[in-house]
Amino acid sequence: MPTVVNSEACKDERSALLAYLDAQRGGIRRAVHGLTEEQARSAPSASALSLAGLIKHVTQAEADWTRKGQGRVDDWPPKDALAKFEAGFTPTADETVPVLLERYEAVARATDEAVLALSSMDDTFESPRYPWDEGGTRTWRWLVLHLIEEVSRHAGHADIIRETIDGKGAFDLVFETGAMPEPDWSLMEG
16 A cells, blocks of 8 residues: 555546556656666666666556557567567666656556546457457456556565665655655554
């Protein structure tokens, strides 16, 4: 739980799903707060993942799924799709943290706009088959839940990587960035 989702932001299913997705996006964005470019690109844990690479990946994944939901499917041969997926974890020299964050914000806005424009979360689309996904008919509800799952998984990776870099945990960053005020811990005493 990087931040508490405001219950007032959850007026209906659509707004609740988007609020929870945005809370997870925030965990990814905050993970690079106050780091140098070198730190954000480092892979200090047992994994080859870096924070910058995670931002690039979740941005690419969200953009790809939103395009699929809108019926704009990239018709990549499976070998090329796998190469694109693998390259999606490695930022190029010109993909600095500010560039990646700006791109992530733009993709998030596009996803939110697409979801808000739907007639129903039951609207469907056809997802192509990949080695890692059987494809088929999906609803937009499934798409947004999948994005929440995807971003949450990588927000957890980001927590571990960030803590390995400088010891700061998710809550440290939540309070440091003002995403949520630090609670009165004295209420837990007694």
